[in-house]
Amino acid sequence: MRKLRIVIAVIGCLLVVLWLASIINRARYEAMRMEILGRLSHLHLGLSNYEIVNGELPKINLSQKDQTLNDHWMVPILQIIEQSELHSKLKLDVRWSTPQNVEAAKSNRSFHEFATRFGYMVCPLIAEESIWNPVDGLPIGRMDDNPDTILLVAIPCKKAEPFEVPFVTKPQLLELLQEDQEVFYIRCDREYGQVSEVAGELMFAFKDTNR
Numbered sequence: 001m002r003k004l005r006i007v008i009a010v011i012g013c014l015l016v017v018l019w020l021a022s023i024i025n026r027a028r029y030e031a032m033r034m035e036i037l038g039r040l041s042h043l044h045l046g047l048s049n050y051e052i053v054n055g056e057l058p059k060i061n062l063s064q065k066d067q068t069l070n071d072h073w074m075v076p077i078l079q080i081i082e083q084s085e086l087h088s089k090l091k092l093d094v095r096w097s098t099p100q101n102v103e104a105a106k107s108n109r110s111f112h113e114f115a116t117r118f119g120y121m122v123c124p125l126i127a128e129e130s131i132w133n134p135v136d137g138l139p140i141g142r143m144d145d146n147p148d149t150i151l152l153v154a155i156p157c158k159k160a161e162p163f164e165v166p167f168v169t170k171p172q173l174l175e176l177l178q179e180d181q182e183v184f185y186i187r188c189d190r191e192y193g194q195v196s197e198v199a200g201e202l203m204f205a206f207k208d209t210n211r
Helices: 002-054 084-089 099-107 109-119 170-178
Strands: 120-126 150-156 183-187 192-198 201-204
Touching: 002 109, 002 120, 002 150, 002 183, 002 192, 084 099, 099 109, 109 120, 120 170, 150 170, 170 183, 170 192, 170 201
Parallel strands: none
Antiparallel strands: 120 150, 150 183, 183 192, 192 201
16 A cells, blocks of 8 residues: 555656646747747837838848848848947848858847847748738838738748848748748737648738737
């Protein structure tokens, strides 16, 4: 009988440990998720302010050839999101991956961590339902005129680096989802949540949450 009690006690302890571990893992996941969504919201606000000042969104170069930092959507809003020092160190007429630009991004620890934490990169979705025209990269219209369009997505990258992903296309997003990767989004109407794939189409989960 005593041995049985000991066995029961051990099993009970193991179950409690597993329960606590699941709670901790869930809490960590929720913290990660909220931080990624917060990053999306922060950059979305920067783009909104840029559009208010300039009357349009930053241009996007859809060609992978001869792409420089001048073509990256995030560069024009660096000063708006309080990254003027980083902006002054970047060499904008060359690619992001040049040693000078990589070093400049890494030397700004707060921005580097903000852009790469948890291995997620934020970028615009280039598709028919995006705010940018998929043909010429020009804005379709003001954000307020397109309340249901998708603006930004956060995608997983194996080795995330600032400015590494200028944009993502619908086929690329579907491929990530089919690999069971998680993707987060924020819309022009400030709605946000997770992206899923159903029968080869993108589905944007509705999240009715106060921000």
